[in-house]
Amino acid sequence: MSTPRFSTNDVTVVFFLGGPGSGKGTQSANLVKDYGFVHLSAGDLLRAEQVREGSQYGELIREYIREGKIVPMEVTVALLSNAMADSLATSPPPAGTKARFLIDGFPRKLDQAVFFEATVCPSELVLFLDCPEDVMEARLLKRGETSGRDDDNAASIRKRFHTFVETSMPVVDDFKKKDKVVWVKADSSVEQVYEEVKAGIEARGLQAR
Ligand SMILES: Nc1ncnc2c1ncn2[C@@H]1O[C@H](COP(=O)(O)OP(=O)(O)OP(=O)(O)O)[C@@H](O)[C@H]1O
Numbered sequence: 001m002s003t004p005r006f007s008t009n010d011v012t013v014v015f016f017l018g019g020p021g022s023g024k025g026t027q028s029a030n031l032v033k034d035y036g037f038v039h040l041s042a043g044d045l046l047r048a049e050q051v052r053e054g055s056q057y058g059e060l061i062r063e064y065i066r067e068g069k070i071v072p073m074e075v076t077v078a079l080l081s082n083a084m085a086d087s088l089a090t091s092p093p094p095a096g097t098k099a100r101f102l103i104d105g106f107p108r109k110l111d112q113a114v115f116f117e118a119t120v121c122p123s124e125l126v127l128f129l130d131c132p133e134d135v136m137e138a139r140l141l142k143r144g145e146t147s148g149r150d151d152d153n154a155a156s157i158r159k160r161f162h163t164f165v166e167t168s169m170p171v172v173d174d175f176k177k178k179d180k181v182v183w184v185k186a187d188s189s190v191e192q193v194y195e196e197v198k199a200g201i202e203a204r205g206l207q208a209r
Pocket residue numbers: 018019020021022023024025026027043105139140142143186187188189190191193
Protein backbone atom coordinates (compact mmCIF):
# COMPACT_ATOMS: atom_id res chain seq x y z
CA MET A 1 0.00 0.00 0.00
CA SER A 2 1.52 3.37 -1.01
CA THR A 3 1.39 6.52 1.12
CA PRO A 4 -0.34 9.50 -0.50
CA ARG A 5 2.02 12.33 -1.54
CA PHE A 6 -0.03 14.89 0.44
CA SER A 7 -1.57 14.50 3.86
CA THR A 8 -5.15 15.50 4.64
CA ASN A 9 -3.62 17.28 7.67
CA ASP A 10 -2.14 19.82 5.23
CA VAL A 11 -4.44 19.72 2.22
CA THR A 12 -8.18 19.65 1.53
CA VAL A 13 -9.16 18.20 -1.84
CA VAL A 14 -12.63 18.77 -3.29
CA PHE A 15 -13.43 16.98 -6.54
CA PHE A 16 -15.74 18.98 -8.84
CA LEU A 17 -17.79 16.82 -11.21
CA GLY A 18 -20.69 17.35 -13.60
CA GLY A 19 -21.44 16.80 -17.26
CA PRO A 20 -19.66 18.72 -20.00
CA GLY A 21 -21.05 22.27 -19.93
CA SER A 22 -22.74 21.90 -16.54
CA GLY A 23 -20.87 25.01 -15.33
CA LYS A 24 -17.91 23.68 -13.33
CA GLY A 25 -15.41 26.21 -14.66
CA THR A 26 -17.84 29.07 -14.15
CA GLN A 27 -18.61 28.14 -10.55
CA SER A 28 -14.95 27.45 -9.82
CA ALA A 29 -14.10 31.12 -10.35
CA ASN A 30 -16.54 32.06 -7.56
CA LEU A 31 -15.22 29.37 -5.24
CA VAL A 32 -11.62 30.49 -5.72
CA LYS A 33 -12.57 34.06 -4.82
CA ASP A 34 -14.67 33.29 -1.74
CA TYR A 35 -13.21 30.09 -0.32
CA GLY A 36 -9.51 30.37 -1.13
CA PHE A 37 -9.43 27.31 -3.36
CA VAL A 38 -6.65 26.68 -5.83
CA HIS A 39 -8.51 25.66 -8.97
CA LEU A 40 -6.98 22.82 -10.97
CA SER A 41 -8.85 21.77 -14.10
CA ALA A 42 -7.78 18.34 -15.35
CA GLY A 43 -8.93 19.32 -18.86
CA ASP A 44 -6.89 22.55 -18.79
CA LEU A 45 -3.80 20.69 -17.58
CA LEU A 46 -4.21 18.12 -20.37
CA ARG A 47 -4.69 20.85 -23.01
CA ALA A 48 -1.51 22.60 -21.76
CA GLU A 49 0.41 19.31 -21.88
CA GLN A 50 -0.94 18.66 -25.38
CA VAL A 51 0.75 21.80 -26.72
CA ARG A 52 3.87 21.68 -24.51
CA GLU A 53 6.96 21.49 -26.67
CA GLY A 54 8.63 18.12 -26.29
CA SER A 55 5.67 16.41 -24.64
CA GLN A 56 5.54 12.72 -25.47
CA TYR A 57 1.77 12.78 -24.92
CA GLY A 58 0.70 15.66 -27.21
CA GLU A 59 -0.79 13.60 -30.03
CA LEU A 60 -2.35 11.05 -27.70
CA ILE A 61 -4.07 13.77 -25.66
CA ARG A 62 -5.34 15.55 -28.79
CA GLU A 63 -6.92 12.33 -30.07
CA TYR A 64 -8.50 11.38 -26.73
CA ILE A 65 -9.99 14.84 -26.21
CA ARG A 66 -11.45 15.03 -29.71
CA GLU A 67 -13.04 11.61 -29.19
CA GLY A 68 -14.30 12.53 -25.72
CA LYS A 69 -12.36 9.62 -24.22
CA ILE A 70 -10.54 9.49 -20.90
CA VAL A 71 -6.77 9.93 -21.20
CA PRO A 72 -4.82 7.13 -19.40
CA MET A 73 -4.90 7.97 -15.72
CA GLU A 74 -1.15 7.99 -15.10
CA VAL A 75 -0.81 11.03 -17.35
CA THR A 76 -3.60 13.04 -15.72
CA VAL A 77 -2.76 12.09 -12.14
CA ALA A 78 0.91 13.07 -12.63
CA LEU A 79 -0.15 16.46 -14.04
CA LEU A 80 -2.50 17.09 -11.10
CA SER A 81 -0.05 15.90 -8.46
CA ASN A 82 2.75 18.09 -9.87
CA ALA A 83 0.43 21.09 -10.14
CA MET A 84 -0.49 20.66 -6.46
CA ALA A 85 3.18 20.46 -5.48
CA ASP A 86 4.01 23.57 -7.54
CA SER A 87 1.16 25.49 -5.96
CA LEU A 88 2.20 24.52 -2.42
CA ALA A 89 5.78 25.54 -3.16
CA THR A 90 5.03 28.87 -4.82
CA SER A 91 1.80 29.98 -3.05
CA PRO A 92 1.54 28.22 0.31
CA PRO A 93 -1.71 28.74 2.22
CA PRO A 94 -1.88 31.33 5.03
CA ALA A 95 -0.10 30.17 8.20
CA GLY A 96 -2.22 27.83 10.27
CA THR A 97 -4.60 26.95 7.40
CA LYS A 98 -4.81 23.96 5.11
CA ALA A 99 -4.36 24.42 1.36
CA ARG A 100 -7.63 23.90 -0.52
CA PHE A 101 -7.64 22.34 -3.98
CA LEU A 102 -10.71 22.31 -6.21
CA ILE A 103 -10.07 19.61 -8.76
CA ASP A 104 -12.37 20.30 -11.69
CA GLY A 105 -13.39 17.57 -14.12
CA PHE A 106 -11.66 14.75 -12.25
CA PRO A 107 -11.93 11.83 -11.44
CA ARG A 108 -13.89 10.81 -14.50
CA LYS A 109 -13.36 7.09 -14.11
CA LEU A 110 -13.39 4.82 -11.05
CA ASP A 111 -9.79 3.69 -11.43
CA GLN A 112 -8.64 7.34 -11.50
CA ALA A 113 -10.43 8.02 -8.23
CA VAL A 114 -8.87 5.03 -6.50
CA PHE A 115 -5.38 5.75 -7.86
CA PHE A 116 -5.48 9.47 -6.99
CA GLU A 117 -6.71 8.91 -3.44
CA ALA A 118 -4.10 6.20 -2.82
CA THR A 119 -1.11 8.03 -4.28
CA VAL A 120 -1.87 11.77 -4.14
CA CYS A 121 -4.46 12.67 -1.50
CA PRO A 122 -7.83 11.40 -0.26
CA SER A 123 -10.71 13.76 -1.10
CA GLU A 124 -12.81 15.58 1.49
CA LEU A 125 -15.96 15.83 -0.62
CA VAL A 126 -17.32 15.84 -4.15
CA LEU A 127 -19.28 18.74 -5.57
CA PHE A 128 -21.60 17.59 -8.36
CA LEU A 129 -23.52 19.79 -10.84
CA ASP A 130 -26.62 18.07 -12.16
CA CYS A 131 -27.73 19.54 -15.49
CA PRO A 132 -29.97 18.19 -18.29
CA GLU A 133 -28.21 17.25 -21.53
CA ASP A 134 -30.21 19.65 -23.69
CA VAL A 135 -29.15 22.58 -21.49
CA MET A 136 -25.50 21.47 -21.50
CA GLU A 137 -25.53 20.95 -25.26
CA ALA A 138 -26.90 24.46 -25.91
CA ARG A 139 -24.26 25.97 -23.59
CA LEU A 140 -21.41 24.06 -25.23
CA LEU A 141 -22.47 24.91 -28.78
CA LYS A 142 -22.63 28.57 -27.78
CA ARG A 143 -19.23 28.33 -26.04
CA GLY A 144 -17.87 26.65 -29.17
CA GLU A 145 -18.46 29.84 -31.16
CA THR A 146 -15.49 31.41 -29.37
CA SER A 147 -13.69 28.79 -27.22
CA GLY A 148 -11.41 27.41 -29.91
CA ARG A 149 -11.78 24.00 -28.24
CA ASP A 150 -11.49 20.98 -30.57
CA ASP A 151 -14.29 19.25 -28.67
CA ASP A 152 -16.97 21.99 -28.54
CA ASN A 153 -18.68 20.73 -31.70
CA ALA A 154 -21.80 18.58 -32.09
CA ALA A 155 -19.97 15.33 -32.88
CA SER A 156 -17.50 15.57 -29.97
CA ILE A 157 -20.21 16.76 -27.58
CA ARG A 158 -22.26 13.61 -28.31
CA LYS A 159 -19.23 11.44 -27.53
CA ARG A 160 -18.44 13.40 -24.34
CA PHE A 161 -22.03 12.91 -23.11
CA HIS A 162 -21.76 9.19 -23.77
CA THR A 163 -18.50 8.93 -21.81
CA PHE A 164 -19.98 10.99 -19.01
CA VAL A 165 -23.02 8.74 -18.60
CA GLU A 166 -21.20 5.42 -19.04
CA THR A 167 -17.90 6.11 -17.29
CA SER A 168 -18.10 9.19 -15.07
CA MET A 169 -21.53 8.85 -13.46
CA PRO A 170 -20.46 5.59 -11.77
CA VAL A 171 -17.76 7.63 -9.99
CA VAL A 172 -20.40 10.03 -8.66
CA ASP A 173 -22.63 7.12 -7.63
CA ASP A 174 -19.74 5.50 -5.80
CA PHE A 175 -18.94 8.67 -3.84
CA LYS A 176 -22.66 9.11 -3.15
CA LYS A 177 -22.77 5.71 -1.48
CA LYS A 178 -19.95 6.98 0.76
CA ASP A 179 -22.02 10.11 1.55
CA LYS A 180 -19.38 12.43 0.11
CA VAL A 181 -21.44 14.22 -2.57
CA VAL A 182 -22.87 17.75 -2.48
CA TRP A 183 -25.49 17.52 -5.25
CA VAL A 184 -26.58 20.79 -6.90
CA LYS A 185 -29.13 21.35 -9.68
CA ALA A 186 -27.32 23.43 -12.30
CA ASP A 187 -29.87 24.50 -14.90
CA SER A 188 -30.70 27.84 -13.28
CA SER A 189 -28.73 31.09 -13.47
CA VAL A 190 -25.05 31.25 -12.51
CA GLU A 191 -25.98 33.21 -9.39
CA GLN A 192 -28.71 30.78 -8.28
CA VAL A 193 -26.44 27.78 -8.80
CA TYR A 194 -23.73 29.47 -6.75
CA GLU A 195 -26.11 30.08 -3.85
CA GLU A 196 -26.82 26.35 -3.75
CA VAL A 197 -23.16 25.48 -4.10
CA LYS A 198 -22.28 27.70 -1.14
CA ALA A 199 -25.08 26.30 1.01
CA GLY A 200 -24.05 22.75 0.13
CA ILE A 201 -20.36 23.05 0.92
CA GLU A 202 -20.91 25.14 4.05
CA ALA A 203 -23.27 22.47 5.36
CA ARG A 204 -20.26 20.12 5.03
CA GLY A 205 -18.05 22.40 7.13
CA LEU A 206 -16.20 24.40 4.45
CA GLN A 207 -16.48 28.08 5.32
CA ALA A 208 -15.47 31.15 3.28
CA ARG A 209 -11.96 32.51 3.87
N1 LIG B 1 -25.83 28.61 -14.87
C1 LIG B 1 -25.51 28.92 -16.13
N2 LIG B 1 -26.44 29.48 -16.94
C2 LIG B 1 -26.12 29.78 -18.22
N3 LIG B 1 -24.92 29.59 -18.79
C3 LIG B 1 -23.96 29.04 -18.03
C4 LIG B 1 -24.22 28.68 -16.68
N4 LIG B 1 -23.08 28.16 -16.16
C5 LIG B 1 -22.16 28.18 -17.16
N5 LIG B 1 -22.69 28.72 -18.27
C6 LIG B 1 -22.04 28.88 -19.58
O1 LIG B 1 -22.00 27.57 -20.16
C7 LIG B 1 -20.76 27.32 -20.78
C8 LIG B 1 -20.13 26.09 -20.10
O2 LIG B 1 -19.80 26.45 -18.77
P1 LIG B 1 -18.44 25.95 -18.13
O3 LIG B 1 -17.32 26.16 -19.08
O4 LIG B 1 -18.34 26.57 -16.79
O5 LIG B 1 -18.79 24.40 -18.00
P2 LIG B 1 -17.89 23.17 -17.60
O6 LIG B 1 -18.71 22.26 -16.79
O7 LIG B 1 -16.60 23.65 -17.00
O8 LIG B 1 -17.63 22.55 -19.03
P3 LIG B 1 -16.49 21.52 -19.52
O9 LIG B 1 -16.52 20.36 -18.61
O10 LIG B 1 -16.90 21.19 -20.89
O11 LIG B 1 -15.19 22.27 -19.49
C9 LIG B 1 -19.93 28.58 -20.63
O12 LIG B 1 -20.02 29.30 -21.83
C10 LIG B 1 -20.59 29.33 -19.48
O13 LIG B 1 -20.50 30.72 -19.62
